[in-house]
Amino acid sequence: GAVVSQHPSWVICKSGTSVKIECRSLDFQATTMFWYRQFPKQSLMLMATSNEGSKATYEQGVEKDKFLINHASLTLSTLTVTSAHPEDSSFYICSASRAGGQPDTQYFGPGTRLTVL
């Protein structure tokens, strides 16, 4: 149990376009989902926390107008990178904590590798 999927697993896009990444909890309900970013040879950095039905909370330095997060249901959160640029190329990973469970026990998706040309 506790499986989280992400789609797509990789995407290549042109500079200036927008890219949407989906994160789904397949076998549990997730009131809270988290979005991380990881650059090569670096550790994960939390970008934002999203709660079902409410606005996401962004970490300092993360542009909320550039990284749009929607958490419309208890099993789906989406991250849209708007007007992507080469510096946005990274590994984007989502995680989810079970409704009613410990928030720090998080189940991660396999990640989405974004390359912006």
Add this chain to the structure above:
Amino acid sequence: DAKTTQPPSMDCAEGRAANLPCNHSTISGNEYVYWYRQIHSQGPQYIIHGLKNNETNEMASLIITEDRKSSTLILPHATLRDTAVYYCIVRFNAGGTSYGKLTFGQGTILTVHP
């Protein structure tokens, strides 16, 4: 959250136990110790967590010293697939703006060799 210190890298022979240490000397009484791992190019995977008592699950054992200033994650019979970066995270969920926020350090790169 308390700061953790882990060795940057460790080696282990396949089939042997891998013991990964973590120092968290500033841990407070209500902070949990969490372990996650990240296999190359994949999302992290939750392994185990504990507060005071030693814990065991199907993946690993967590040994926490009596003074709680350090802990050891034990993979009893390491396999090549256990090669990954292992992260020790100390957390107290105070709710509010810190809800669920995991801070990943550099972790320990564990290499399991044949």
